[in-house]
Amino acid sequence: MNFTGKPAHEISRRKFLYSTAAASTITLAAPPGSRADTQTPASFSSLQPLGDRVHPITPDEFHGRLLRAQELMGQLNPKFDALFIGPSTSLYYFTGIRWHLSERLLALIVPRSGQPILVSPAFEESRVRESVRYPLEVRVWQEDESPTKIIAGALSDRGMRAGRVGIEETLPFTFYDHFRAAGPAYEAVSADPVTIACRAQKSPHELELMRLACSATCDVFREVFANLSEGMSEKTIGDLVTAGFSKMNLHGEALVLLGAAAALPHGSKQPQKVKEGDVVLIDGGCSVDGYQSDITRTAVFGKPSAKIQTVFEIVRKAQDAALDAARAKRLSGSVDDAARSVITGAGYGPGYKYFTHRLGHGIGLDGHEHPYLVRSSTTVLEPGMTFSNEPGIYIPGEFGLRCEDDMVISAEGPAQLLSPRFQVSLEKPLG
Secondary structure, three states: OOOOOOOOOOOOHHHHHHHHOOOOOOOOOOOOOOOHHHHOOHHHHHOOOOHHHOOOOOHHHHHHHHHHHHHHHHHOOOOOOEEEEOOOHHHHHHHOOOOOOOOOOOEEEEEOOOOOEEEEEHHHHHHHHHHOOOOOEEEEEOOOOOHHHHHHHHHHHOOOOOEEEEEOOOOOHHHHHHHHHHOOOEEEEEOHHHHHHHHHEOOHHHHHHHHHHHHHHHHHHHHHHHOOOOOOEHHHHHHHHHHHHHHOOOEEEEEEEEHHHHHOOOOOOOOOEOOOOOEEEEEEEEEEOOEEOOEEEEEEOOOOOHHHHHHHHHHHHHHHHHHHHOOOOOEHHHHHHHHHHHHHHOOOOOOOOOOOOOOEEEOOOOOOEEEEEOOOOOOEOOOOEEEEEOOEEEEOOOEEEEOEEEEEOOOOOOOEEOOOOOOOOOOOOOO
8 A cells, every 4th residue: 555545556646756756876764763764854853743633534424424425326317326436545435444456356335225335355354344434234255256246246135136336436447347247237337426526525524634734744845945955866855755754653755856857847757956046846745544735845945046036926826816716616617717817927828838737636535636626627616625726837948836735615715725824935935
C-alpha cells in the first residue's frame, strides 16, 4: 500500500513524477529514530506528531455512508439494484476496510436494501472478518471457484436475478468482464451517480482531517524552505519533505521543481540543482487517517526578479478570484473561468498558453478525485465539496510559478480555505 491507502500498483501522480525525476543519491528520508533520520536539520525537531488531534472515522460513520448510498440508489431513475465495489478508496469509504488489489478479488456488493455482502478469498476470511466495522454478510470463494459467480449467486439469493448493478470506476476490466459473463441478466452501469454523489460532499469530520493534513503539510514545507542551500538537488529537497512528514509520524511526499524546469508543471527528467535567483517549487502533501492534502508553495532562492514578482502577484490574484467564484449552486467550470480570466487579462494568454492546466481537482481520500474545476465543466457545486485551487503561469525556458491551496464550498458565500492561509510572499512562502 502507498501512503494514500491505494493498492500498491495505483501510484499517485506526485509519486510517479517524483520517482522519475533525475536526482542525487543523497537520502535524508527515513523512519524516525534511524541513522539517516539524524541527518535532518536541527530545526526539524519542531515537527511533532499530531497525536490525539486526530479522531479516526468511526464505525457508525462508515455505516451511515453505506445507508446514504442505498438511499441514493432508490432515488435514481431508473433505480440501482446493487453496487459492485472492489479494493479501492471507495471500499474504504463505505466499510473502513483497506485492501490490496490483486488477481484474487475481494468485493463489496451493496444491495439497495439490506446488509451488504463482502465476497472474499476463502483463505483471507479471518483477516477480512477482523477488518469489518459493522454487520455484513461474508461469502468466500475457493481457489478453483469464480468470485464473480459467487457474486451473481449472492444477488440471486437476495431475490435479484436481474437488474441494474453499478460498477465502481476503479474496478479492473477483467472483474467487470467476468461478472457480465457470470450474470448476463444484469445490466452493468457506472456507479458514479452514487459513489461520487456520496464522496464529493465531505462531512465536518472529514474536513477536520483534511485541515490537519493541510496544516501539517505547511509546517513541513516551512522547515524545508528554511533549510534550502545552494547546490541542493530536487531529490534532496524531496527527501527533506518526506523526512519532515516522518518526524510527524505521517506519510507524505513532494514533487520539487527548480529554475527553468518549473516551467513544466510536472517537471523534467533533466537533473537540476538550486542556484541563486532560481524558482523553487514544492508541490506535495500527506495523509491523515486516509485524507489527503495537496499544497504548492513557490519561492525564490535569493532575490526574485521583477518579472517573477509580478507573475507571483498575478497568480495570487487568480487564487483569490477562484475562491470567490467557488460558491454553492454555481457550475464548476465557472471557477476555472474566474482564475483564468485574471491570468489572461494580465497578458498571459490566451487560453492555456501560459496557464497550461485546469484550475483544480477534487480531493479527499484520493489526491485527485471527482469533481474537477476545468473549463466548461458543468458539475453544480454543493456545500462540502473540496478542491485544490492551483493556478499557475509557466514560461518556457524561464520559470514556472504555481500557488496551490485546498478549499471547501460553503453553504453561503465564497469557498473557505482548508489550508491555514494563502501564500504570503515569495520571500516567506509560509509566512
